[in-house]
Amino acid sequence: MPTTNAISMSLDAWLGAVRQTCGHFDCITGDRRSFQGSIANRSNGGIDIANIVTNVEKITSSSAQRRNEDRHCFLVVQKQGHATLIQNSTHITLRPGEMALMDSISAWDIVPHGLIEHDSLHLSRSDVVRRFGNMTIPFMKVTGDCASSQILQLVVNRMVTEALPSTDERERGISDSLVALLPAIHQHQALTPSFLDEADGTLFTCVQQFIDQHLHEEDIGPERLASVFHMSVRQLYRLFEQHEETVCRYVQRRRLARCAEELASPTLMKRSITQIAYKWGFTDSAHFSRSFKREFASSPREYRRSRLEYAA
Numbered sequence: 001m002p003t004t005n006a007i008s009m010s011l012d013a014w015l016g017a018v019r020q021t022c023g024h025f026d027c028i029t030g031d032r033r034s035f036q037g038s039i040a041n042r043s044n045g046g047i048d049i050a051n052i053v054t055n056v057e058k059i060t061s062s063s064a065q066r067r068n069e070d071r072h073c074f075l076v077v078q079k080q081g082h083a084t085l086i087q088n089s090t091h092i093t094l095r096p097g098e099m100a101l102m103d104s105i106s107a108w109d110i111v112p113h114g115l116i117e118h119d120s121l122h123l124s125r126s127d128v129v130r131r132f133g134n135m136t137i138p139f140m141k142v143t144g145d146c147a148s149s150q151i152l153q154l155v156v157n158r159m160v161t162e163a164l165p166s167t168d169e170r171e172r173g174i175s176d177s178l179v180a181l182l183p184a185i186h187q188h189q190a191l192t193p194s195f196l197d198e199a200d201g202t203l204f205t206c207v208q209q210f211i212d213q214h215l216h217e218e219d220i221g222p223e224r225l226a227s228v229f230h231m232s233v234r235q236l237y238r239l240f241e242q243h244e245e246t247v248c249r250y251v252q253r254r255r256l257a258r259c260a261e262e263l264a265s266p267t268l269m270k271r272s273i274t275q276i277a278y279k280w281g282f283t284d285s286a287h288f289s290r291s292f293k294r295e296f297a298s299s300p301r302e303y304r305r306s307r308l309e310y311a312a
Contacts, residue, residue: 045174059110081116087139097209103137144205148184264307
């Protein structure tokens with residue numbers, strides 16, 4: 001199910017909204033009566049983000065259509081379903097949790113495999129061009145096999161799941177930081193010619209990214225993960241065992257880490273411990289307290305007090 005709560009639109013209304021938000025696109029669809037789609041716009045960290053849900057057969061954009069609409073590069077984050085992105089004769093398939101960089105000035109296609117949801121972060125193309133210098137802006141999947149890409153994924157995952165503190169200076173800094181990471185990521189991946197084909201090596205990272213994007217949802221467990229990534233529950237367990245991990249333990253540890261971050265934040269002092277726990281997917285306050293104490297060797301209340309005293 002899509003994570004967005006937007007109401008499905010008619011095909012014509014959806015296409016008009018996409019064009020208004022992202023530029024001139026066309027789409028190919030089969031039976032208009034079976035169309036599902038929505039679009040929602042927001043800004044986070046000074047970056048415009050379009051949440052797009054659709055089941056059209058193809059979204060197309062020609063370079064002629066976009067010659068006056070080249071202000072942005074798109075960092076596409078796949079949230080639900082699978083899609084193939086095509087640009088400059090290169091095909092990239094995105095699974096949930098994966099992301100790719102696309103240059104708006106070149107023609108490209110997006111081919112959804114059924115119903116998909118993605119977030120499109122609109123980066124200033126002039127900033128991206130400046131960072132890459134004389135190089136052509138690459139069409140690339142962002143894999144998690146270097147420090148720069150891991151930092152990018154961490155920040156982007158935060159941006160698509162929660163609001164970041166908003167000040168003009170901080171917002172500009174977030175955008176600059178994301179764009180600054182892209183050349184190093186491309187350089188690292190260019191030295192590994194087979195990186196686009198290393199599905200097995202990146203699958204675990206994809207599952208981790210998907211979990212981090214959906215920690216606040218109660219049903220983020222083995223059955224849902226196996227369904228999203230088109231594998232059996234047994235295969236999912238085996239994947240985590242290869243990394244000396246279990247699904248449930250990883251989900252709980254990530255939830256506890258996010259709770260710990262909010263408990264230590266002076267700006268969230270008025271938010272109750274129970275509210276924080278429930279926000280990140282816990283449904284029982286006593287279970288949360290026991291789990292937190294096992295992980296951090298102190299109760300949530302003690303942890304919050306000590307961290308806030310240290311921050312003061």
